[in-house]
Every structure is written in structure tokens, then in C-alpha cells.
Amino acid sequence: MRVIASEEISNAVKNLIINSSVNLPEDTYKSLKQASEKEISESGKTVLNQILLNASIAKTELKPLCQDTGLAVFFVEVGKDVAVGGKNLTDAINDGTRAGYAEGFLRKSTCDPLSRKNIGDNTPAIIHYDINDGDKIKIMYAAKGGGSENMSRLKMMRPSDGKDGVIDFVVETMREAGPNPCPPNIIGVGIGGNFERSAVIAKKALFRKLGAKNDDPELAEMESIIFEKVNNIGTGPMGFGGICTALGIHIIKEPCHIASFPVAVNIECHSHRHSEIII
């Protein structure tokens, strides 16, 4: 059994958080660059160029890309032949989150839901675990902003709604969201599972590399249909009008109950900050 010290995990998490806050991932930058070349609306083009300029300022001046440095969201895959020494894995990740948001001068955005009092250190992180083979721990991190999260939706559809129902639901969610979630967006769609699982896989879908094709041909086809429909809405960059409203649609499906058809749409802003490390 391999043992990893909890400090090593905390340290890795801290570095992931600090680096993500100022470095727009390559796939996001490339996708925004392509959008800026494709966009036909003048104000849309201006917005996209400003977003690209913002990315280079953030990188050179080590200033956060966006003031909303998010809730810290993690998907963690733990090998069956690895153990964590010292603190438990959840505490180790929260320690790293606390340190990352403090030392990176990032905004602390967690608060009590009722009193609205700020927790002060951006914990607790939102952590999802999977167990797999091997002796490694893979940590995927996203800084998830509130603006795009607020426009996300979940619907317990009827099985008879079918594929077309899913497509319509995603497009309507995006139409209603309009300028609010900082378009152009990445749209994670979770189909199946149950109530909470559909939301978790919709979030997980956001981690797929932008521009990478879905392995499932049926889902890939649905993604391209939704992509076209969403970009025909007209919302455009920051909602000022244009043809670049979505940068990508990522769908994950899982088996569900014979009576159910849960569909979740998790919207991500253009400041799509995600990174991962394998320890």
C-alpha cells in the first residue's frame, strides 16, 4: 500500500488553486481565440478580444482572471492501493484550499446560506470522490463562479420527453440565462442517474477538454445539434448580441430509474478555470 503524506496533497491543491486563478487553460484560450475570429458582431468581437487581453494581463501580472475566484470544486479519483498519512483526504484538500485562497490573494466566497455571513477562508470545498484501481490520487479542480452556477437548472423530465426534450431544455435554459452567466459558455449536461447524480455528472462534464469529441456518437450528435441551436439564440459574448454564445456542449449520461429521466444543465462562464494533478 502506497502512502502519501496529507501535507503533500494540501500543497498540491494549494498550487493548483493559485495557478488556476491567473492562468487560463490552453483549451479555453484557444477556444476563445477561435470564437473571436468567428464572431460577426462588432461588440461581440470587442468583448472577446478584451477577454483574451485580460488573460494575458492576468498571466503576466499574476492578477486573478476574475474577481469571482469561485467555490473550490474537486473531483478526486483515489486508487484502491493508496492511503493518506496524517490527516484524512477531505481535511487535506480543505487545508490546501484554505492556503491557496489566502496565499493567492483570492476572494473568499463561501458564506452561511441564511445569515449570509462569510466563512472567511473559502472552505468547505465541494469534493466528489471516485474509487478506482491503482495507487495514485488524481485531483481535478475547478474554480466555479456563482454567476454561471446561478443560471444552471435541473429537471426531472418524463421518459417520453426523449432526446428532443433534452435538447429543448438545454436550449431554453441558455435562452433564459441570456447575458447573466458571462457567455460564451461551456455547458455541462448530465442525463440520467437520479436527482443529485445528474447534477454531479453535469458538473463533471465541464472538465472534458474543450474541442475534444464525445466518445459516444449519439451524444456527440446531440452536442452538435445543441451547439448550433444555442449559437443561433443571438445572445453572443456578454449578451451584447452575436453568434458565439457557447464554446462547447459536454454531455455525460448514466443509467437511471425506469420511471425517471433526470436532466441537469450546469453552465460555466468563459473564464473556464480548471486544472488537474496526479499524485
Added chain:
Amino acid sequence: MGAIKITTPLSDETILSLKTGDEVLISGTIYTARDQAHFRLVKLIEDNKPLPFDLQGQIIYYVGPTPEKPGEIIGSAGPTTSYRMDKYAPILIKNGLKGMIGKGKRSAEVKEAIKKYKAVYFGAIGGAGALISKTIKSSKVIAYDDLLSEAVRRLTVENFPAIVVNDVYGGDLYEEGRKKYENKYNNIAV
């Protein structure tokens, strides 16, 4: 057409000259406030108590910046989504507020107050917090420091870039922009 330079406090003349879709560069003093600060400001108005700053002719910027590093004026400072302030904005507008900077759609009540009391809503680029922070030349917390990033700050800005979303004439850039580009993706794709 180039951007229009405007300065705060905003006069009625300036407000009447601004049209939906105009790009502007704002200079002067502006104030920051988000959800909780709005809640407190409106409570003060309801209780007939003085506000921490004079609203007359002023602009409120919906922002909660990242903490500044040593030597920095302010951290990353882009706009937050405005609809969360919709419940409070008409009361502030009625009491003298002339401008708001944020991102995203406003309610019918806010748009009505903008027309009735001559105000304007500007959109800034969400997710461009590093870029926007360069136009902020001074920053001072003047109230509610217990709210951390959501405290009320007095900022001095120089050529802060924004675009007129809702003007005094009932224009709405989000509606007009969307209609203009609806179904246009198909034309250029394939």
C-alpha cells in the same frame, strides 16, 4: 464610432445624451456595493437614517474584488450579475442614484425607474477583472468592512470601459443585440 468619455457625478444632460449600445469610458468617483450592502443601504433609507455616502448623481459598481496584494491599489475587479440588486435598485434610484455598472439583465421595475428618474445602466465585461482593475486609480473602504470583499468602497476610476445597456428612453441592449443576431449562426456556419 469611438467611446464617449463621461465623468461623475452624472448630470441629467449626460444621461439624456446616452443611448443603448454607446461605448463609454467613465472617469471620476464611483462606489461599490453588492447584495448585503444594498440590503443595508435600503434599510437606512427606510429608517430615514443617513447613508455612508451621498447618492446624488452617483454610480454604484456591482463588484466584490479579490484582496489586493501588498502594493496594489485593488485586486481583480470585474462586475457581478446585477439582477440580485433589482429588489433594491429602484429605491436607490428614487433617492438620487444615477448610474449602475454590472452585468446581466435588469427587472422591469429597474428599467421603469431608470426611465422615470433619469438614470442609466451600464454593462461591463464579466470575467475581465484583471483588465478592468487597471482603470481603478484609488480604492478606500468607507463602510461595512465586516462584509469583506462586499464592503462599500469609494473608487477613483479613469476611463473605466462600459457599454450602455438600459438608457432613459427604454432601450435594452440585451434584447436588441439578441434579436439582431438571432439565427445568424446558421448563415456563417457550414
